[in-house]
Amino acid sequence: MSIVTLISFIICILIIASSFRxxxxxxxxxxxxxxxxxxAIGLTDLxxxxxxxxxxxxVWIKILIGPFAFILGTLLIYTLNLDTKIYxxxxxxxxxxxxxxxxEKLYRTVVFLFFLFLFGYxxxxxxxGNVPLFSSNPGKTRSEFTMFGIGLFLHNVLLIVFxxxxxxxxxxxxLLRRRILILCSTFSTILYGITLQRYQIFxxxxxxxxxxxxxxxxVKFRFVFIFIVILVTFFFLVSSFRAGEIIIMVLYKMSKMKISPDYAIFTEPYMYIVMNxxxxxxxxxxTEFYTYGYYTFDFITAISGLKHWISGYLNLKDTPFLISSFNTYSAFWTFYRDFGLLGIFFIPFGGGILFSSLxxxxxxxxxxxKIGIYGMFHFAIIFSFFNSIIGFLWFVYNLTVIILVFAYIKNDKSLCNN
Known part of the structure; x- marks a missing residue:
């Protein structure tokens, strides 16, 4: 075990332990x-x-610039708010x-979002002509189960449940309306689940x-910690069960693992984290050239319909330099690919400032x-080891709808208005 791995694991354990206070x-x-x-760094360095x-x-310096810049931004706001009274x-x-x-407005809004979801679906x-779960080629059907504009309504599942x-x-x-909304949430989650997409569920x-x-x-930290462990374990057990022992061994061989085949079941979760x-x-x-915002502001080119045209014209490859089937890079790659060193410092630094200010x-x-917006950005930050989702159109869509809905349902006169 290297010194980097040891230090990383110690930091991780200490922060987890302190969270139980x-x-x-x-x-x-x-x-x-x-x-x-x-x-992520500790596992990768194994x-x-x-x-x-x-x-x-x-390379080490460039990889660490992004996380440290984000932490620096959060520490700046923390320092400025040392004497600030908070609830x-x-x-x-x-x-x-x-x-x-x-x-009343909230109830009508959820029902409306549900019917938009059904319409898009x-x-x-x-x-x-098919849904991925019941298709003979689920992978292909899953990638095709969308449509420009209309496909955004499928992401209403997040809004409906929230x-x-x-x-x-x-x-x-x-109680009647509560049950109706529970049915809407359950039905939309099931329908979304059979598209074999998992991100929105998470x-x-x-x-x-x-x-x-x-x-x-x-909800306490103990609950969150146990829930996450169970969820991750369940996710990989289901994947392993679905793949079967032969596929697990094939993945083990393709990944050129150095551990004993007896532990081949850990190949997918390990590689899923470290290959980013x-x-x-x-x-x-x-990297020989930069793309100056094409990937960071993905939602702009996506909603304008120019995304694939620009990509084809400039001959951009979304997943370059791969040496395996794992094709994600972490959020900081998006910023580096667009703006180089300036991108991996100033964007995370600004993100840390804005996130902490929120x-x-x-x-x-x-x-x-604010709780809803904070939760959205917190999820993006947690999955920054995997990808940058803040610039995706579906993320901007959900965030925008949350803001608009709260503006519509806001009631300044009383706590609850039936």
Whole structure:
């Protein structure tokens, strides 16, 4: 075990252990980011696969610039707010005066979002003639189960479940409407699940956890930690069961693992984490030109319809320099590919400042809107080891709808208005 791995694991364990203390906000800006990145770096430096390689000092520096810039941004805001009065977690969970939500408008909004989801689903089904789970070629059908513009409505599953959870917080009496919204959430989740897409399910679960954490006493770090462990374990067990023993061994051989075949089942989760940084490290050394915002601001080219035209005209390859079937690079690759060293410093640094500022705004003047936005960005930060989702059109769509919905359902006159 290298010194880098040892230090990374120690940092990860210490932060996890400290999170069990009473009164600690586990979703504070840098805590989970530190856990994720110390774990990712520690696992990557184990070099358990022959597909991995030793990094030059220059590559190490470039890889660490992004995470350190983000932490620097969060520390700057933390320092500026040392004497700032913020509400305790107990206040956020006990006092409900900051909700100010019109229940009637909220109910109508969720129903409307649900019917938009059904409309988009039906149109895409009529176009493709099948759904991925029941297709003879699920992988191909999954990639084709979309449509420009209409496909965004499939991402309403996040909005439906999230706003249903908000409705449950503010409406305790109307059992019929609560049950109707639960049916909408359940049905939309099942329909989305059979498209074999998982990302929206993960972010939906996370967003609800963040909402409950800041508004109730039901979610503690122990619960979050155990839930994440169970979820990740279940995810990889299902993948392993679906693949079968032969496929697991094929992946083990293709990944050129250095560990005993007895532990081949750990190949996929290990490679799923470490190859992001390996691909990033390999690409850093081979990048010859920058794309100046094409990938960072993906949603602009996507919504304008110019994305594929620009990509074809410039002959851009979305996943260059790969040496395996694992084709993600971490969020910082997006910024480096677009803007080089300036990108991997200033964008994460600015992100740390904005994210921490949002956190302190939430703790000073809490609203459910801020909790929703904070949860969205927190998910993006957690998965920064995997990809940059902030620039994706579906992320911007969900974020925009959350802001617009809260503007519509806001009720300044009373706590609840039926």
């Amino acid at each position: 009473s009164g600690i906000d586990i979703f504070s800006p840098g805590r989970i980011f530190f856990i994720v990145w110390s774990l 070099k358990l696969s022959s597909l991995q390689h030793q990094w030059a000092l220059e 305790s977690l107990h206040y956020l969970r006990k006092e409900k005066n900051y909700y100010k939500i019109n229940n 039906l149109i895409i089904y009529l176009k493709t 706003f249903t959870s908000v409705y449950y917080l503010v409406e305790k009496n109307n 972010i939906t679960i996370f967003l609800v956890i963040v909402l409950l954490y800041y508004t109730t006493y039901k 940084l390996e691909n990033y490290a390999r690409s850093i050394a081979k 956190y302190y705004s939430l703790r000073r003047n809490p609203t459910v809107l």
